[in-house]
Amino acid sequence: MRFLSKALVITWKDALSEMRTKEVLSSVVVFALLVIVIFNFAFGASQEKMLLVAPGILWVTFTFAGMLSINRAFIPEKEQGCLEGLMVCPISREAIYIGKMLGSLLFMLIVEAIALPIFTFLFNLPVLSLQLVVVTVLATLGFVAVGTLFSALAVNTKAREMVLPILFLPIVVPLIISAVKASELALSRESWATLASWLGIMGAFDVIFLVVSFLVFAFVIEE
Amino acid sequence: MGKSYLRNILSAVSFLLMAASLYMVFVYVPTEATMGIVQRIFYLMVPVAWLSLLSFLIVFIGSILYLRKKQSRWDVLARSSAEIGIIFTTLTLITGSLWARPVWGVWWTWEPRLTATLVLWFIYLAYFLARSLAAEEHRGATFAAVVGILGFVDVPIIGLATTLWRGIHPGALIFQGGLAPSMLLTLMVSLAAFTALYSLLLLQRISMKNDEIEIKRLLGLTAERHNTGDR
Amino acid sequence: MTADNGKVSPVWAIDIQGLTKSFGNSLALRGIDFQVGQGESVVIFGPNGAGKTTLIKLLASIMNPTSGKILINGRSLKDNAEEVRRQIGVVTHQTFLYSHLTGRENLEFYSRLYDVPRRRERIDEVAALVGMKSRLHDRVGTLSRGMQQRLSIARCLLHRPSIILLDEPETGLDQQATAMLWQALWSAGESPTIVLTTHSLERGLALCERLLILAWGRIAYQGSTRALGLDDLRRTYQHCVGIEP
Known part of the structure; x- marks a missing residue:
């Protein structure tokens, strides 16, 4: 488990750095709340309508919030050439990927853990169910699996803030579709069996893209 | 020499097949009973849709080989195929919307296959964007290859998700009742004609790209000679 | 340490x-062959774009x-990357x-x-070695460039590397800071093998035993620094590279 312990050292470093600056967490949480509030204006606040659009709002919020935080993931690694510093360390490139991925996963889950109860509160919806938590975790894992890879890629391009959404969004379309549909079912308190096919798609996406991103990550950071 | 020979044969073959398929689509095959004349778009739509997938398969293979071997010819293959692929994907979207207008009465419908094609089109765009925004050319090739690999792996998942999303069972889409033998034959000839055209375009594009690379290399050489000659 | 003493087959550091x-x-590099003995120090000169940084990055297995x-110490960098990087x-x-x-x-x-x-x-x-022990609790961002670079040297020495690669480490430092930097590095003891790239012919000549001039991705000159004066080096450099250093 040397591999995992090295990856966790990198996650620990990111968490420590984030605790200092609270750069990502604070801005992303505020951003998520703002999106929720703005959607409220866009759709009006009637209860029946809310139930209809809530899953969409939830996932648009998390998608944009996720993009904001993933965009930042590799910027500190570029500032003082730190990524090269990691590359000369006796760890594999893949450990860097897993470490950064776990860091982004942690941040995203914290943001969601803050945003979901507020969502419940503002929209008066039963958001806090086990089903919804499972959906959120599965979707977020897929997001950061692809996002971490593209973040490492985008940081080496000319217009990095612009690049990430354009690369990232088409790839995660199946994840967004599944998350929205599954959340819709979860909000109307359907059984697990009706959610199964959506959870299946998300699970498959997570596994496939974790493996593929793991395999190609080294090519993205090496010249 | 061998390659241009191959290209000549391919030109002839695709020309003949294309002529045959045009004849079959407009003269030979009977008009479909319920949908009428519009249904003939089908013989164009299916081949271009097939090519948008085939092109991406070639992009995928080229991308893997490029990452493994770092030889520019694999990048040239993937890139050329992507360039042809995005044209055929665009054509699929256009024919799809031409089809949707008389059949459903709207220019665009979020029909699962059409939706999936649209996402595919965006992935193709991402492929070119990743390349063009990299600071150096060789890194652009690597980034594009990464998008090519992830994008292709994503295609079946996108297909599955968009199908389920519209509440249609995936099995139902593959064969909605059989085609009449004459229609099937026409479709097959069209498919063959377009596949031959694709191969021809691909070879042509690859050879152009290789020429470009060779010219750049020669320019680089002369520039260097110039530099070293200065002292 | 020489290769041609016949009896022992020495393991080159690099x-x-x-x-x-x-x-x-x-x-960027068109066929480089060279060896560095254990504990030897080599300086690489060359104009921008000659391939110095590329060479260092290859040695560091960044590329x-x-x-x-x-x-590296007789083991292939490609096959044992993680072990060799240690x-x-x-x-x-x-x-x-x-x-x-x-x-x-x-750290x-x-x-x-x-x-x-x-x-x-x-x-x-x-940290004591680079004179930064009292500043260890400051955030790196608040430290001066010279102090950050000294910490960077501490970082490099942490795991007692037997080979140290220095790629223009004095860039952006003033004279005094540079002097401190070199002092810190050379006082580390344990006589590691050193490969240095620098723009300063003078300093490279003073610090290293052997020199190498890279031009157009090839080794244009190599030799000992001992018998070479600064003026000789300037002439040689100009001859190899075609421009003033």
Whole structure:
């Protein structure tokens, strides 16, 4: 488990750095709340309508919030050439990927853990169910699996803030579709069996893209 | 020499097949009973849709080989195929919307296959964007290859998700009742004609790209000679 | 240490064979062969774009060569990358330090990645060596460029590398800071093998035993620094490279 312990050292470093600056967490949480509030204006606040659009709002919020935080993931690694510093360390490139991925996963889950109860509160919806938590975790894992890879890629391009959404969004379309549909079912308190096919798609996406991103990550950071 | 020979044969073959398929689509095959004349778009739509997938398969293979071997010819293959692929994907979207207008009465419908094609089109765009925004050319090739690999792996998942999303069972889409033998034959000839055209375009594009690379290399050489000659 | 004494076959600290590196269609290195003995110090000169940084990055395994081989202490860099990296320390003009973390946290982070035993003591030790022990609790971002670079040297020395690669480490430092930097590095003891790239002919000549001039991705000159005066070096450099240093 040397591999995992090295990856966790990198996650620990990111968490420590984030605790200092609270750069990502604070801005992303505020951003998520703002999106929720703005959607409220866009759709009006009637209860029946809310139930209809809530899953969409939830996932648009998390998608944009996720993009904001993933965009930042590799910027500190570029500032003082730190990524090269990691590359000369006796760890594999893949450990860097897993470490950064776990860091982004942690941040995203914290943001969601803050945003979901507020969502419940503002929209008066039963958001806090086990089903919804499972959906959120599965979707977020897929997001950061692809996002971490593209973040490492985008940081080496000319217009990095612009690049990430354009690369990232088409790839995660199946994840967004599944998350929205599954959340819709979860909000109307359907059984697990009706959610199964959506959870299946998300699970498959997570596994496939974790493996593929793991395999190609080294090519993205090496010249 | 061998390659241009191959290209000549391919030109002839695709020309003949294309002529045959045009004849079959407009003269030979009977008009479909319920949908009428519009249904003939089908013989164009299916081949271009097939090519948008085939092109991406070639992009995928080229991308893997490029990452493994770092030889520019694999990048040239993937890139050329992507360039042809995005044209055929665009054509699929256009024919799809031409089809949707008389059949459903709207220019665009979020029909699962059409939706999936649209996402595919965006992935193709991402492929070119990743390349063009990299600071150096060789890194652009690597980034594009990464998008090519992830994008292709994503295609079946996108297909599955968009199908389920519209509440249609995936099995139902593959064969909605059989085609009449004459229609099937026409479709097959069209498919063959377009596949031959694709191969021809691909070879042509690859050879152009290789020429470009060779010219750049020669320019680089002369520039260097110039530099070293200065002292 | 020489190769031709016949009896013992010495293990070169660095053994580079037929090394090439191309970026797309442009060749950065076109066939480099050279060896560095244990404990030897080599300085690499050359104009921008000659391939100095590429060579260092290849040695540090940040990049992979297009063809050719690099052996570090007799072991292939490609096949044992993770093990071989343990023996290498790198300092460049970038510090590899995270500006939001303190010096100690940065060193702690790297010492974990390098599996440094008795981390606390070792961090104190290297910090003392570069004269930064009292500033370890400051965030790196608040330190001056020179101090950051000294911490960077501490980072490089943490895991007692037997080979140290220095890529223009004095860039962006003033005279005084540079002098301190070199002092810190050379007082580290344990006489590691050193490969240095620098723009300053004078300093390179003073610090290293052997010199190498790279031009157009090839080795244009190599020799000992001992018999060479600064003026001779200037002339040789100009002859090899075609421009003023």
